[in-house]
Amino acid sequence: MGSQLIAHKEVAEQELTVAQLKRIYSMRQTRWGDNTPIVLFVLPSQHQDHKTFAHQTLKILPYKLERIWNxxxxxxxxxxxxxxxxxxxxxxxxxxxPGALGYMQEISRNEQVNVIKITK
Known part of the structure; x- marks a missing residue:
């Protein structure tokens, strides 16, 4: 199973496309649909879960993501x-x-966060 997206409970989005995720993680989309600022959380670039998320979900190399952020x-x-x-x-x-977005390798239904579906 690949990475799963988690967001703050108040984030209304239920699903995001891979294209939207790329825009968000490359800092081209900085707000949710309701205009709330997106606050991104990531694991360290050498963490295996981060590498998996970058490769499998975003289809981008971790060092390229870091370059974009820098x-x-x-x-x-x-x-x-x-x-x-x-x-x-x-x-x-x-x-x-509020407005947070992150990822995890595995999460079951969770009352603390909104699990967002990734679509093509």
Whole structure:
């Protein structure tokens, strides 16, 4: 099973396409449909779950993602994703941060977060 998206409970989106995800993770889409700012959480680039998410879900190499974030941050056009150290931290951070979006390898139905379906 691939990565699953998790969002803050108040995020209304129930599904996102791979194209939307690429826009969000490459900092070209920074707001949800209701205009709430998207707060991205990621695992460290060397973490296996991050590599899996980048490769299998986004179809992009982790170092290329980091390059996009650095360029966006240094140019002042965007804010880099917030790095958390573990899937447990990811779950807690997304649950308590309005507008948050993150990913996990496996999550069962969870009352703390909104699990978003990834569509083609």
């Amino acid at each position: 360029k966006s941050t240094f140019s002042g056009l965007g804010v880099a994703p917030i790095v958390v150290n573990s899937p447990e931290e990811m779950l807690k951070a997304v649950a308590k941060t």
